[in-house]
Amino acid sequence: MTNENPNPVVNVNFSTRSNGAIAIISINYPPVNALSGQVRSGLVNAIESLENNDKVKVIIIRCQGKTFIAGADIKEFGKPATEPFLPDVVNRIEACTKPVIAALFGTSLGGGFEVALSCHYRVALSTAKVGLPEVNLGLIPGAGGTQRLMRILGPEKSLEMITSGRHINVKSFADSSLIDVIVEDGQSGLTGLDKVGTVDKIDKLDEATIAFASQLIETNHLTPKRIGDLPVDGAAFNWQQAKVAITKKARGKLAPVVAFDVLEKTQAMNISNGMAYEREQFLMLRASPQSAALIHAFGAEKKAAKISNTATPLKVTNVGIIGGGNMGSGIATSFLSANFKVQLIEQTNEALEAGLIRIKNNFSNNVKRGRMSQQAADSCIANLSGSIDYQALADCDLVLEAVFENIDVKKELFKKLTEICKPTTVFATNTSYLDINAIAQSISRPEQLVGMHFFSPANIMKLLEVVQADKTSEQVIATAMQVGKQLKKVSVLVGVCFGFAGNRMYTRYGREIQQMLLEGAKVEQIDNAMTNWGMAMGPLAVQDLSGIDIGHSARSAQPFPEHDKGYFRAAATMVEANRLGRKTKAGFYDYDEIGKKQFSSIVQSLLEQKAKSLNIKQVTFSDEQIVQRALFALISEGLALLKEGIVQRVSDIDVIWLHGYGFPRYKGGPMFQAKQLGRDVVKQQLTELRESLAKDKANKIWPEVDMEVFQTLF
Numbered sequence: 137m138t139n140e141n142p143n144p145v146v147n148v149n150f151s152t153r154s155n156g157a158i159a160i161i162s163i164n165y166p167p168v169n170a171l172s173g174q175v176r177s178g179l180v181n182a183i184e185s186l187e188n189n190d191k192v193k194v195i196i197i198r199c200q201g202k203t204f205i206a207g208a209d210i211k212e213f214g215k216p217a218t219e220p221f222l223p224d225v226v227n228r229i230e231a232c233t234k235p236v237i238a239a240l241f242g243t244s245l246g247g248g249f250e251v252a253l254s255c256h257y258r259v260a261l262s263t264a265k266v267g268l269p270e271v272n273l274g275l276i277p278g279a280g281g282t283q284r285l286m287r288i289l290g291p292e293k294s295l296e297m298i299t300s301g302r303h304i305n306v307k308s309f310a311d312s313s314l315i316d317v318i319v320e321d322g323q324s325g326l327t328g329l330d331k332v333g334t335v336d337k338i339d340k341l342d343e344a345t346i347a348f349a350s351q352l353i354e355t356n357h358l359t360p361k362r363i364g365d366l367p368v369d370g371a372a373f374n375w376q377q378a379k380v381a382i383t384k385k386a387r388g389k390l391a392p393v394v395a396f397d398v399l400e401k402t403q404a405m406n407i408s409n410g411m412a413y414e415r416e417q418f419l420m421l422r423a424s425p426q427s428a429a430l431i432h433a434f435g436a437e438k439k440a441a442k443i444s445n446t447a448t449p450l451k452v453t454n455v456g457i458i459g460g461g462n463m464g465s466g467i468a469t470s471f472l473s474a475n476f477k478v479q480l481i482e483q484t485n486e487a488l489e490a491g492l493i494r495i496k497n498n499f500s501n502n503v504k505r506g507r508m509s510q511q512a513a514d515s516c517i518a519n520l521s522g523s524i525d526y527q528a529l530a531d532c533d534l535v536l537e538a539v540f541e542n543i544d545v546k547k548e549l550f551k552k553l554t555e556i557c558k559p560t561t562v563f564a565t566n567t568s569y570l571d572i573n574a575i576a577q578s579i580s581r582p583e584q585l586v587g588m589h590f591f592s593p594a595n596i597m598k599l600l601e602v603v604q605a606d607k608t609s610e611q612v613i614a615t616a617m618q619v620g621k622q623l624k625k626v627s628v629l630v631g632v633c634f635g636f637a638g639n640r641m642y643t644r645y646g647r648e649i650q651q652m653l654l655e656g657a658k659v660e661q662i663d664n665a666m667t668n669w670g671m672a673m674g675p676l677a678v679q680d681l682s683g684i685d686i687g688h689s690a691r692s693a694q695p696f697p698e699h700d701k702g703y704f705r706a707a708a709t710m711v712e713a714n715r716l717g718r719k720t721k722a723g724f725y726d727y728d729e730i731g732k733k734q735f736s737s738i739v740q741s742l743l744e745q746k747a748k749s750l751n752i753k754q755v756t757f758s759d760e761q762i763v764q765r766a767l768f769a770l771i772s773e774g775l776a777l778l779k780e781g782i783v784q785r786v787s788d789i790d791v792i793w794l795h796g797y798g799f800p801r802y803k804g805g806p807m808f809q810a811k812q813l814g815r816d817v818v819k820q821q822l823t824e825l826r827e828s829l830a831k832d833k834a835n836k837i838w839p840e841v842d843m844e845v846f847q848t849l850f
């Protein structure tokens with residue numbers, strides 16, 4: 137091959153096949169060949185140069201590294217766009233008078249997939265995935281993605297891809313004209329839609345693509361096949377039914393609904409007019425609060441994984457898990473799914489057998505739901521062992537306990553482990569509330585102890601709080617964070633306090649919910665107000681689901697605050713009445729035989745009686761008042777966490793609430809909401825809440841606004 141270099145990241149090579157009539161535009165912009173301004177301009181310049189080269193008959197666009205173009209360049213987020221804009225780039229590619237072939241591998245996402253759609257042919261490795269994930273950032277495709285995809289796949293499949301944002305394996309398109317050739321990865325052969333004659337069986341994507349290009353030349357199939365010239369076949373599609381389904385599934389998210397609107401309104405338009413409307417709606421969404429929140433969430437997750445220390449993590453292969461209950465079995469499932477070897481420990485053979493069955497059932501459910509194959513599940517379970525002898529933990533690299541939430545039990549357990557395990561073993565506690573510093577003080581190797589607080593169900597929930605105690609070594613912290621990454625968790629480093637970051641804020645949030653119940657707000661009104669605002673579940677329905685007695689027991693481990701006479705008295709009242717939630721078919725709601733919740737007049741009466749006994753006057757609440765008080769409780773406690781240094785950065789709080797407590801992602805998190813409201817509004821509303829609740833000594837519950845912390849926030 138010969139080489140030209142019109143751009144540092146976009147090179148042009150010429151294949152020696154077909155007398156050099158095949159030109160290869162090669163993009164090399166690590167790590168994911170994102171569509172930076174440099175890449176966009178390089179593509180346009182290369183296309184125009186090759187179009188004017190009489191020797192060139194076919195053009196190939198391929199990438200170096202590990203993937204085809206994986207989307208927009210995150211380095212350019214929030215910055216003014218520079219020419220050439222992506223719609224102009226894809227239109228220029230499609231308008232090329234010579235056939236352009238995209239060679240797809242890795243993940244071709246967003247703008248990268250739009251580039252592929254603008255090419256006239258697509259050759260892909262069988263492991264390649266494509267997708268339009270813009271909805272995850274509150275956007276829609278803005279460079280012809282809605283228009284070209286609809287023309288080649290039809291409205292139904294296009295809407296599914298665009299509104300879900302999922303990455304889809306190219307094999308799913310074997311019966312469509314989206315992918316022209318699928319190259320079996322690791323095999324010497326081609327499968328696919330051989331549209332222009334027999335394609336030689338070859339091993340590598342580059343060779344397959346060049347062979348395909350050679351055939352175009354040899355068979356004189358040199359007229360570009362432009363997707364943009366195709367009509368939309370949408371006459372038989374039930375647009376109204378699709379709109380209802382998409383709106384319901386969106387649950388307040390704007391982008392999926394706008395995506396539907398764009399496809400419906402542009403189905404009869406030509407590509408030019410359709411792209412103009414698509415771009416208009418894309419720019420509208422890009423300026424929306426939802427997009428700002430989703431982009432914030434995306435960036436916050438990237439930051440959360442970064443810690444200041446540079447210690448080298450210990451290698452972890454063998455993991456011991458003590459406790460095979462719901463939490464322990466869920467944690468074990470997570471480790472096994474990430475290819476760790478797991479030794480489960482229980483106190484009795486009966487408890488051990490029950491724990492092993494729970495783990496196997498988790499994998500069985502994964503297979504039933506299509507999350508993994510039976511072969512993959514069997515491979516994971518093969519790494520599972522069980523014992524009632526703690527000596528089985530002697531060679532473990534990491535031992536994590538998920539036993540009864542009692543500090544004395546945990547102290548004794550870790551004392552035993554320091555005698556059994558090797559000197560480098562990392563000890564982890566899954567406690568939700570207990571003082572890890574106090575546990576560490578009771579053992580001879582406190583530097584080896586770290587908190588790894590999983591959220592239930594541990595094999596499903598993505599959040600992991602890594603809790604750094606006073607003496608936890610940097611290497612152990614680095615190890616816990618690395619393990620979290622291997623588990624595909626969203627790991628956030630936090631410090632020690634009651635409930636750490638997440639549950640401490642949840643307690644503060646719950647306190648206001650409980651207090652409003654005593655002050656006259658109704659159970660259903662609170663839940664409806666919070667879910668209508670965007671929370672995944674109402675806070676009282678959540679308590680019924682998890683068990684009201686669980687939180688009550690944790691709070692009862694320390695004295696209730698004397699200054700707060702209503703502190704979780706609503707929950708305590710439910711426990712006293714043996715209304716523990718779904719498990720007793722009675723909590724804040726009543727539950728029928730199939731688990732459907734219903735209003736309970738008994739609960740309303742119990743709450744009124746408790747309020748009267750505490751001399752709390754009941755008033756009428758609006759939904760807006762409920763949301764404001766709950767949200768600002770979170771903001772207030774978040775500011776306190778920042779001030780005390782429990783979290784590294786303000787965005788970590790948002791990550792915790794997005795992944796641990798059902799906070800709506802399209803609202804960014806409680807601290808992002810504070811930032812959107814602005815310093816003056818936040819200060820004013822916190823002050824008003826503090827003053828209006830002074831009769832309940834709110835000066836201790838709603839502290840004065842700390843301007844120094846505000847600097848961190850804003």
